Amino acid sequence: MRSPVGVNVVLVVAGATLFYTYVGQLVPQKELQPPPKVEITQEMTPVQLAKVGDELARGKGMCLTCHTVGHSGGPLRYPDLAGVAERAKTRVAGLDQLHYFAQSVCQPDAFVVAGFAPGMPAIHRPPIGLSDEELHAVVAWLQSQGGQATITLKEKLPYCGGPG
Amino acid sequence: MKLAIVLAVVAVMVVLRLVRAGLLVWLAAWWVGTYAVLRYGFVTPIPASALHIFMAITALSLFAYATSSRERMRATYEPVLAFASESRFTLPLALVAASIPGVVAWSVYQGLQQPLQPPYFGRTVHPSPPAEITSRGEKVDLARAANPFRNLEKTDVQAFRRHVENGRRVYYRNCFFCHGDDLGGAGMYAHGLDPVPANFLDSGVLPMFQESFFFWRIAKGGPGMPDEGAPGDSAMPEWERMLSNEEMWDVILFLYDDAGYRPRALEAVGAEVAH
Amino acid sequence: MNRRALLGIVGAFLLLTAVLRVWVAVNDRAYRAPVYSTQVQPVPREQGIADQQKAAEAKAKAKKYEAPTYRQFPFVGSRVAIWVVAELHLMFAAFVLAVPMFAFIIEVIGYATGDKRYDRLAFEFTKLLSTSFSFTASFGGFLTFMLIALYPAFTNYLMEVFSPTFLPYVLLFFAEAGCLYSYYYGWGKFHPLVHLALGLAINVVGTLIMFIANAWASFMMTPQGISDSGALVDLYAAFDNFTWMPINIHRFIGNIAFGGSVAAAYAAWKFLHAETDEQRAHYDWMGYVGNFVAISAFLPLPFAGYYLAAEIYAYNQALGIMMMGGAFSWLFIIQAVLIGNLFLAANYYLWLGMGRVEGVQAYQKYVKYLLAAIAVCFAVWATPHSLIATTAEIRAMGGTLHPMLGYLGVMSAKNTAVNVLILTTYVSFLFYRRTGKRPTVSWAKLGNLVQFLIFAASTAIVIFYGIYGYFVEAAVRIAFSVPQVLSVLVAMVLMTVIDIFLMRGAHATGETHWGKIPAVSQYVLIFIAVTFTWLMGLMGYVRSGLRQHWHVYGVLVDSSPDAFTPTLGFAANVVSVCVILFFALIAFVFWLASLHDKRDWGTTQSDEPAHGGHAPKRVSAGS
Structure with missing residues (x-):
């Protein structure tokens, strides 16, 4: 009638472990791949660059971990990037759109939008560590948020003097 | 919240209190009551995934309560034991045993009746406009x-x-x-x-x-x-x-x-x- | 008869020879010249073979040495292999570090009160140590070799940064071995104070060892003290990086909780196998103490966890958001299930424990309210922020956020839930402690009232801040967890103090019979141990997995095939394998420890040595 204690104990251990394994399978399953290497060539048009920049913003650049594009409902934690191309032209006196973007990504603490706390890492340094070409792509992507991407690799980005 | 559902559940509980229902009845009432309120009591229905979590927690808690002292354990399993062994319950017991395949079949039928649904893709309802x-x-x-x-x-x-x-x-x-x-x-x-x-x-x-x-x-x-x-x-x-x-x-x-x-x-x- | 046997042997021999010959013939790959060949070979066969060999030798000689970056582990891959070995090392290490802590404290109690029972209990705990220590060291060596073999470049980099810490680590390990074995084998052989000093030494040395190893692990997550290209600049900064101290504290407390639960599982195992009431009483008490240690250490653990999470945010926001809002956010729902189960099981065990006391149990009627509070808090904690739902359900909700449940998914609700859970567990314990006693002091009524008021006030504060949190900004809301925690801690301290004085000279209404507890309670102890172990494996995964495709976050990138972050389901499978392996090994440890009490081989039943069963007849719980 009574099952042996040893069997019971094994059943409890195995049962509890199985139960937690099962719970682990219930939640959404998502595998994160390391960011792929993106080829950026000299001949790329600004629009093509912006497309690469979009990939970077989602993946390796980790921009969209914090920022939103087109936020709906609830308070903002970090500045929303929708239509940022327009605002960048006039946000800081003396900085045109390109300078403003370059400063925002390479020296994020130089200007912090009112109402937000500083905390963004410089994306050309580790751990994100985007290359110069990739920075161009990200800036092109920013320009395309409510505007037209114009930057090419021929232009030099101010504020982002090398990864070191 | 749909007050009618909540009130109905409360009313049933009050009745159970008045007739001094046994522990087993109470456990069943709490589980069913919780289910009724969570499943039907909200204007915007709770998704099945969350409902499952809540009902599992409820079941676990009720089990813990039923077995947390000798007296309660006895009060829980004695009616079950009596139902399963005493001769006056033979007919209902047989009915219960016979209905088990029916319940299984019904739940399988229900499961198959679910309409096919496309997977959900998140989209921004009001995206930002171009310049x-x-x-x-x-x-x-x-x-x-x-x-x-x-x-x-x-x-x-x-x-x-x-x-x-x-x-x-x-x-x-x-x-x-x-x-x-x-x-x-x-x-x-x-x-x-x-x-x-x-x-x-x-x-x-x-x-x-x-x-x-x-x-x-x-x-x-x-x-x-x-x-x-x-x-x-x-x-x-x-x-x-x-x-x-x-x-x-x-x-x-x-x-x-x-x-x-x-x-x-x-x-x-x-x-x-x-x- | 003999001839037949001989025939059999000869037959078997012949058969074997035949099989061997067939096998050799089938597998023979040696070259055989075709019999009818008339062709003249341009190069004599022997010459050709020699040339070939020479060329192969020359090629082998000329082969350039290339330092490999990765090597592959067969079947499961390098990552899973390292993962399992590291986790098992960690689990045994946690156990070995934790058990001496409460063994030492119990021994101190025994020494101070002169009560032999405590001494025996401390020894019983220590018995589990020696095998576990060997396992810890073996797994440590295993892990080191695996790292060198499978991840040579990464291991080399860690050595580059931390080489000065290796020698002290090894020396401390020797010291730990010395202290631990003399503590164990010298039980009762030295002056008690000398023995206590040894016990203290194990703990100090063990903690130091853990601190050093934590520096390596935390450096991988939040590296500091190095240049942008990864060269070491400041060893001290690399050592004392952002998450080092939080991890020290978190692991220190977590180890005690884990060790206590595993020791309780040992007691449960012995209880279930006990043959006499005396043994049952002893192991019931031991399980109770182990569980008491585990749950007491468990209560402050969430706060240590917050501290760790806050430091991760402070180091790098992206890392913090990845943890709480990104791919790992669902992991915390699994964690909620585990912790909810722990709280429920811990309370359940206390309620069952009231059954040890004879006579009327006045507090049994409150169990249902405590249970309701736990169930509600559990449900709140396990409610995800964005729900899994079908298309129809999402349409009905207008998004993945439910208009009402959405409120339960945020930090305010979770903080409130965990604080109420802690308070409830504490109240359960208080009720358990009081069962079978009636206060005799004149101010008993007033005392009870004050205790209740403190409890009510603390709950009110927790819930008030929980609700208020919805109306303020995130920055303010995070700070709300401080008053919530403080009110709970203060309430617990005040209520304990009042209770100690209130119960002084209390009139006993019923005897406490250790061992008179339903057997299901012992399975609960084992369940708690499994849950703790699984929780440890899961949280170890998030701490380590958070780095994603980095060996050292932001410094050394992982370019191996295992660089991707696996799904939570896969992680859950690996954690389960670790847990099963750990329990298999710990069962072996338990078995070895129980050999002590076994009859010597060849002796009869009558001269069986006395069991460790000088059971306490009546013990005031938790004292």
């Missing part, structure tokens, strides 16, 4: 453009009403099949569409945007959505192919007028969405 669009050869700066007929509201009320009436005419000829005769987004075709047509009575739609946003949405329709808005999903046509720019502005006037909202002020943009 400017070209509609019927006319450039419209979406960040700055106001409704060209909005100022008539103050200067020439007669003309303004004419524009609104024209908008009404346009709406009921073109829009109401999906967006509904009361602007509520429940037109006769709405049930076949995913995403559902916009509900203009919702306070999160008209007052949250400037009129130029809706001009963009009407002129460019579903295909004009940016990537995050899933351009292929929406059934909204590109109305610039069918309506003049004036008619589109008119219908926007009508929407605000009929729903009783004011458009979002121009200067407010950029204050909230920053950087």
Whole structure:
């Protein structure tokens, strides 16, 4: 009638472990791949660059971990990037759109939008560590948020003097 | 919350208290009661996944309660034991045993009755508009453009009403099949569409945007959505192919007028969405 | 008869030879010249073979040495292999570090009160140590070799940074071995104070060892003190990086909780196998103490966890958001299930424990309210922020956020839930402690009232801040967890103090019979141990997995095939394998420890040595 204690104990251990394994399978399953290497060539048009920049913003650049594009409902934690191309032209006196973007990504603490706390890492340094070409792509992507991407690799980005 | 359901559950519990029901009955009542409230008691139903979590926790807690002292354990299993062993319960016991395959079959049937559903893809319902669009050869700066007929509201009320009436005419000829005769987004075709047509009575739609946003949405329709808005999903046509720019502005006037909202002020943009 | 046997042997031999010959013939790959060949070979066969060999030798000689970056582990891959070995090392290490802590404290109690029972209990705990210590060291060596073999470049980099810490680590390990074995074998052989000093030494040395190893692990997550290209600049900064101290504290407390629960599982195992009431009483008491230690250490653990999470945010926001809002956010729902189960099981065990006391149990009637509070808090904690739902359900909700449940998904609700859970567990314990006693002091009524008021006030504060949190900004809301925690801690301290004085000279209404507890309670103890172990494996995964495709976050990138972050389901499988392996090994440890009490081989039943069963007849719980 009574099952042996040893069997019971094994059943409890195995049962509890199985139960937690099962719970682990219930939640959404998502595998994160390391960011792929993106080829950026000299001949790329600004629009093509912006497309690469979009990939970077989602993946390796980790921009969209914090920022939103087109936020709906609830308070903002970090500045929303929708239509940022327009605002960048006039946000800081003396900085045109390109300078403003370059400063925002390479020296994020130089200007912090009112109402937000500083905390963004410089994306050309580790751990994100985007290359110069990739920075161009990200800036092109920013320009395309409510505007037209114009930057090419021929232009030099101010504020982002090398990864070191 | 649907009060009727909650009150019904409470009423049953009160009755159980009055008749001094046994522990087993109470346990069953709590489980069923919790299920009833969670499943049917909310105006917006709780998704099945969350319901399962809650019911599992409830079951676990009730089990813990039933076995947490010798007295309670006895009070729980004695009725079960009696039901299973005493001869006066033979018939009901047989009925219960016989109904088990039926219950299983019924639940399998229920499971198979679930309609097939497409997987859910997240999309931004109101994505940010581009800086400017070209509609019927006319450039419209979406960040700055106001409704060209909005100022008539103050200067020439007669003309303004004419524009609104024209908008009404346009709406009921073109829009109401999906967006509904009361602007509520429940037109006769709405049930076949995913995403559902916009509900203009919702306070999160008209007052949250400037009129130029809706001009963009009407002129460019579903295909004009940016990537995050899933351009292929929406059934909204590109109305610039069918309506003049004036008619589109008119219908926007009508929407605000009929729903009783004011458009979002121009200067407010950029204050909230920053950087 | 003999001839037949001989025939059999010869037959078997012949058969074997035949099989061997067939096998050799089938597998023979040696070259055989075709019999009818008339062709003249341009190069004589022997010459050709020699040339070939020479060329192969020359090629082998000329082969350039290339330092490999990765090597592959067969079947499961390098990552899973390292993962399992590291986790098992960690589990045994946690156990070995934790058990001496409470063994030492119990021994101190025994020494101070002169009560032999405590001494025996401390020894019983220590018995589990020696095998576990060997396992820890073996798994440590295993892990080191695996690292060198499978991840040579990464291991080399860590050595580059931390080489000065290796020698002290090894020396401390020797010291730990010395202290631990003399503590164990010298039980009762030295002056008690000398023995206590040894016990203290194990703990100090063990903690130091853990601190050093934590520096390596935390450096991988939040590296500091190095240049942008990864060269070491400041060893001290690399050592004392952002998450080092939080992890020290978190692991220190977590180890005690884990060790206590595993020791309780040992007691449960012995209880279930006990043959006499005396043994049952002893092991019931031991399980109770182990569980008491585990739950007491468990209560402050969430706060240590917050501290760790806050430091991760401070180091790098993206890392913090990845943890709480990104791919790992669902992991915390699994964690909620585990912790909810722990709280429920811990309370359940206390309620069952009331059954040890004879006579009327006045507090049994409150069990249902405590249970209701736990169930509600559990449900709140396990409610995800964005729900899994079908298309129809999402349409009905207008998004993945439910208009009402959405409120339960945020930090305010979770903080409130965990604080109430802690309070409830504490109240359960208080009720358990009081069962079978009636206060005799004159101010008993007033005392009870004050205790209740403190409890009510603390709950009110927790819930008030929980609700208020919805109306303020995130930055303010985070700070709300401080008053919530403080009110709970203060309430617990105050209520304990009042209770100690209130119960002084209390009139006993019923005897406490250790061992008189339903057997299911012992399975609960084992369940708690499994849950703790699984929880440890899961949280170890998030701490380590958070780095994603980095060996050292932002410094050394992982370019191996295992660089991707696996799904939570896969992680859950690996954690389960670790847990099963750990329990298999710990069962072996338990078995070895129980050999002590076994009859010597060859002796009869009558001269069986006395069991460790000088059971306490009546013990005031938790003292």
